Amino acid sequence: MSPERNQDVDPRLTIYSGLSANERARLDSLVTRRRVEAGAYLFHQHTPARSVHMLEEGMMMMERSSSTGRRQVMAFMHPGNLIGINYREHYEFTVSALRPSLVRDIPLKPFIALQDEVPQLKDNVRSISGNILAHTLDQVFALGQKKAHERVCFLLKQLSSWQPSASAHRLELAMTRQDIADYLGLTIETVSRAFGKLKREGIINIHSAHTVEILDRATMNELALAD
Amino acid sequence: MSPERNQDVDPRLTIYSGLSANERARLDSLVTRRRVEAGAYLFHQHTPARSVHMLEEGMMMMERSSSTGRRQVMAFMHPGNLIGINYREHYEFTVSALRPSLVRDIPLKPFIALQDEVPQLKDNVRSISGNILAHTLDQVFALGQKKAHERVCFLLKQLSSWQPSASAHRLELAMTRQDIADYLGLTIETVSRAFGKLKREGIINIHSAHTVEILDRATMNELALAD
DNA sequence: CGCCCTATTGAGACTTGTCAAGTCGGGTGG
DNA sequence: CCACCCGACTTGACAAGTCTCAATAGGGCG
Numbered sequence: 393m394s395p396e397r398n399q400d401v402d403p404r405l406t407i408y409s410g411l412s413a414n415e416r417a418r419l420d421s422l423v424t425r426r427r428v429e430a431g432a433y434l435f436h437q438h439t440p441a442r443s444v445h446m447l448e449e450g451m452m453m454m455e456r457s458s459s460t461g462r463r464q465v466m467a468f469m470h471p472g473n474l475i476g477i478n479y480r481e482h483y484e485f486t487v488s489a490l491r492p493s494l495v496r497d498i499p500l501k502p503f504i505a506l507q508d509e510v511p512q513l514k515d516n517v518r519s520i521s522g523n524i525l526a527h528t529l530d531q532v533f534a535l536g537q538k539k540a541h542e543r544v545c546f547l548l549k550q551l552s553s554w555q556p557s558a559s560a561h562r563l564e565l566a567m568t569r570q571d572i573a574d575y576l577g578l579t580i581e582t583v584s585r586a587f588g589k590l591k592r593e594g595i596i597n598i599h600s601a602h603t604v605e606i607l608d609r610a611t612m613n614e615l616a617l618a619d
Numbered sequence: 620m621s622p623e624r625n626q627d628v629d630p631r632l633t634i635y636s637g638l639s640a641n642e643r644a645r646l647d648s649l650v651t652r653r654r655v656e657a658g659a660y661l662f663h664q665h666t667p668a669r670s671v672h673m674l675e676e677g678m679m680m681m682e683r684s685s686s687t688g689r690r691q692v693m694a695f696m697h698p699g700n701l702i703g704i705n706y707r708e709h710y711e712f713t714v715s716a717l718r719p720s721l722v723r724d725i726p727l728k729p730f731i732a733l734q735d736e737v738p739q740l741k742d743n744v745r746s747i748s749g750n751i752l753a754h755t756l757d758q759v760f761a762l763g764q765k766k767a768h769e770r771v772c773f774l775l776k777q778l779s780s781w782q783p784s785a786s787a788h789r790l791e792l793a794m795t796r797q798d799i800a801d802y803l804g805l806t807i808e809t810v811s812r813a814f815g816k817l818k819r820e821g822i823i824n825i826h827s828a829h830t831v832e833i834l835d836r837a838t839m840n841e842l843a844l845a846d
Numbered sequence: 847c848g849c850c851c852t853a854t855t856g857a858g859a860c861t862t863g864t865c866a867a868g869t870c871g872g873g874t875g876g
Numbered sequence: 877c878c879a880c881c882c883g884a885c886t887t888g889a890c891a892a893g894t895c896t897c898a899a900t901a902g903g904g905c906g
């Protein structure tokens with residue numbers, strides 16, 4: 393995220409934020425829960441979109457792939473995130489679980505209707521849409537302007553901002569190097585070398601391929617925002 | 620734009636689409652018109668957002684710049700486009716005119732209120748928000764996966780899709796090479812070389828720096844979508 | 847223990863960025 | 877009307893960054 397915006401974004405905003413107990417109950421009455429095992433799909437690109445989804449537990453990944461087979465990972469999703477909100481007739485991306493996940497499905501039509509009756513819910517959806525766009529604009533900025541190791545810091549910063557406590561220095565990466573490469577517009581080799589560079593420079597420590605420790609958060613943030 | 624989506628996107632959708640005469644009049648009653656001369660600003664990053672804007676005539680450019688001075692152009696805007704719709708407290712980008720432009724300002728609060736009374740308007744805004752996100756995702760795809768000359772084709776394809784007739788082969792580029800470079804995440808030199816390469820290969824002809832002719836649209840489209 | 851998948855590392859090719867020089871064209875002043 | 881000037885664009889040579897291909901290392905699981 394860019395420094396210019398962080399102050400007025402609450403990434404923890406969910407559709408439930410600020411609702412009364414009664415309003416929550418009305419929203420909950422629409423919800424059905426669903427488990428998605430690691431590696432399984434929540435939905436596929438080009439299938440009809442009839443629900444929005446809220447990730448309750450676990451971690452998911454949103455990707456788009458083209459006819460020629462290459463793919464771009466658009467986002468990694470954390471508990472509380474709303475999925476498929478900028479709906480059209482069909483989903484425009486595929487969402488799959490990186491970890492065993494629990495998802496709330498909310499049928500589109502009643503969800504829209506409820507927004508008309510609960511202004512706070514409508515505001516939440518609006519804000520969340522804004523957050524999604526802002527996230528995507530950050531990604532455009534990163535892909536357009538940053539070098540490989542800066543992009544990796546950009547990702548690490550995003551992931552660590554979802555950690556329960558900001559002081560947690562240990563990060564569990566649920567995704568593969570290929571997922572990271574496809575998110576950052578790089579190859580796995582370049583991602584690997586970028587990790588190596590950050591380790592050599594004492595900014596992170598790599599315990600295993602999927603466990604990194606942030607040693608110098610200030611420098612990491614600086615690199616993440618560099619452009 | 621990706622081929623997967625083109626069928627269900629109408630880029631000409633505006634907030635007025637499908638409104639009755641009466642509804643149009645109610646919307647128009649909120650509107651004030653404003654001229655913005657070429658090079659002037661519609662609004663700046665970090666200023667309070669109190670209106671949305673619809674470009675009526677001309678061409679504008681949306682950009683974001685960072686504290687370290689580098690900038691990313693997020694979009695080039697054409698007549699009918701809605702500007703500043705994913706509002707927050709403050710604008711997150713700067714919008715300026717590339718050509719003398721005419722803009723409709725619509726105060727935010729009554730605009731939101733009117734959406735509650737005119738469902739078609741609400742649907743239009745929703746769809747337009749979706750189009751904006753889709754456009755941004757396309758840009759992520761382009762910056763993440765495409766080579767320089769493919770990115771240039773990506774831009775040419777976008778611009779030509781706004782031409783009045785699809786068969787018009789002559790394109791007027793209102794923006795500078797620097798604007799193009801900042802949009803595509805390249806340098807002006809690389810953009811210039813990419814144009815040269817496309818010309819050498821007979822895909823385009825360059826009459827002047829700001830006038831290109833599309834000679835082989837099929838190949839251009841293919842390159843634009845390549846990934 | 848060994849297999850398989852993933853990740854790392856290395857060498858060389860290709861693409862893009864950087865720096866510098868040169869060209870083009872529109873606008874101004876003589 | 878022409879010459880000059882200035883900004884924008886192009887082109888060239890080289891450096892830096894990233895990709896590709898190939899070989900090696902590591903970790904999880906049967």
